[in-house]
Amino acid sequence: MKEAIARQLTLNSDLTIEVLVAFIREEVQKTGLDTAVFGLSGGIDSALVAYLATQALGRNHVRAVLMPYQTSSQASLSDAEQVVNDLDIPSFTVPITASVDAYFDTIDQVLGVKANALRRGNRMARARMATLFDLSAHFGALVLGTSNKTELLLGYGTQFGDLASALNPVGDLYKFQVRQLSKVIGVPQSILDKAPSADLWEDQTDEQELGFSYDEADELLFQLVDLRVDPARLVAAGARPELVETICRRIARNHYKRKPPIIAKVSNRTIGIDFRYLRDWGQ
Template sequence: MLDLTIDTNLARKILTDFIHTEITRAGFSRAVLGLSGGLDSALACYLAAEALQPENVLAVRMPYATSSADSLAHAQLVIDALGVQTLTIPITDMVEPLFNRYPDMGNRRRGNVMARQRMIILFDQSEVFKGLVLGTSNKTEILLGYTTMHGDAACALNPLGDLYKTQLRQLAAAVGVPEPLLQKPPSADLWAGQTDEDELGFTYAAVDQLLYLLVDQRYTPQECVDSGFEVKFVHAVIERVRKNQFKRV
C-alpha cells in the first residue's frame, strides 16, 4: 500500500493562504459555496472561514425533494460549528418542470441538471453577497471526470483540486470537521441511495493510489500492474481519465 499521508498543518496553511490571496487579488473579501452535507464542501467551508472569517462566508444549502435528511442535518453541524452565514434554497420547483418535460430522464441526466441548477444559484448569490464562488471538487473527481461541466465543476477558484479524496479526508479530520461527516459514505446525494463508490465501481482508497502512480509518479500501465494493481482496473482507470480530458481543458 502506498502512503498518501500529507502534512495537514502545511496543507491547511497553503490552502487558507491560497483562498485569502486569490480572493483578495480579485478585489473581493468574501466567498460563497454550496454546502451539501458531505465531506468535501464541509472542508472547503472550514478553510474559507479560517481564511476569510466566518462572517465573510456564505454557505448555501440547496436540497432537492429526494435529498437525504442527514445531508441537511450534517450541513447544519458545519454551520453551527463555524458561525458562517447561510441560506437554504430548495431546488425542487426549479428543476421539476424540466424533469416533467422529459419523463424518461434517467438519474445521470437528472443529477447533471440539479448540479447545474445549484451552480446557477451560487453565482446568483455571489452577485448578491459580493463574494467569489468556491469549488469543492477534489483531485480524484477531477481526474476521473466525476464532475458536471457548468455544475459542480464551475467555480471561481477550487482550493481542494490538488488533494486526492483520501488526503482530503485527512485534512478534514485535522481541521475539525464533525465526525458524522467523516464517517458517512461519500455521496453527491443526487438521487436516493446514491454513493460515489457504487457509481464509480471502485473505492477511493484504491483509485487514489493508482492515480498517484499514474499521474504524480508517471508510472506506465505495466509498472502499475507490477506494483500490484489488476490489469483490468488499471486500464479502466486510464481510459476514464483519458476520455474525460475534455473536462479539464
C-alpha cells in the same frame, strides 16, 4: 491502499492547511472582493472548504448555501447544518426541487421520453451551480469549488455543474488527503464516517457508482499521475488489469472536463492559444 503509497500521500497537515487558507485569502482579495460563497452538501469535500474559507476570510465573509432536492438525504442536510453551527457562519437554504422538476415536466413532454437518473442528476448539479453564481453576484462574492483531485481526474462530476467555480482550494487534494485534512481541521465525525455521495438520487454512493473505492483510485492515480508510473508496471506489480485500464480510460476520456472551451483559431492572436496572461492580469 498500500502502506508505502499512503505514506507518500500523507501531507504535513498544518502546513497544507496554512497554504490553502492563504490561497483562498489571496485569490479572493486580489480581485477586490472579500467574500466567498460555496455549496454545502453535508459531504466531506464541501465541509473542508467551509472550514478553510472561514479561517481564510472570517465568519462574516463566507456564505454557505444548502441546496437540497426532494430526494436529498436528511442526514446530509443535518450534517451541513452541523458545519454551519460549528463555524457560526451565515447560511441559506435554497431548495432546487421546484426548478428542476419544472424543467423536466416540460422537456419530457417535448422529447416524448422521461429523463433518466443521469440527466436529472446533471440538471441538479447545474441548478446548484447556477444558484451559487447568482448569489455570487448578489453578495459580491467568489464561488469556491469543492471537487477534489480524485474526482477531477476521474471526471466524476458535471461539467458546468459541480466542476465549475471561480476558485478551487481542494482540487489538488486526493480523497485520502481530503480525509486527512478534514480530521485535523475539525470536520464533524458524522461527516468523516459516512460513505461519500453526490446525493443526486436516493441511496446513491460515489464508490458504488464508480465501481471501485476511493482508496483504490487514489493509489493508482497517485502512481499514474504524480509518479508517472507506466500502467504496465502497475499491472506487473499486482494491480488489477481491468481497474488500471478503467482508470486510465477515465483520465483520458474526461480530460475535456478539465479544460476551458476550445476556440477555433482564425486570427494571429487567439484567446487561450496566443493571447495568454495570468488570471489576475489587469487587477
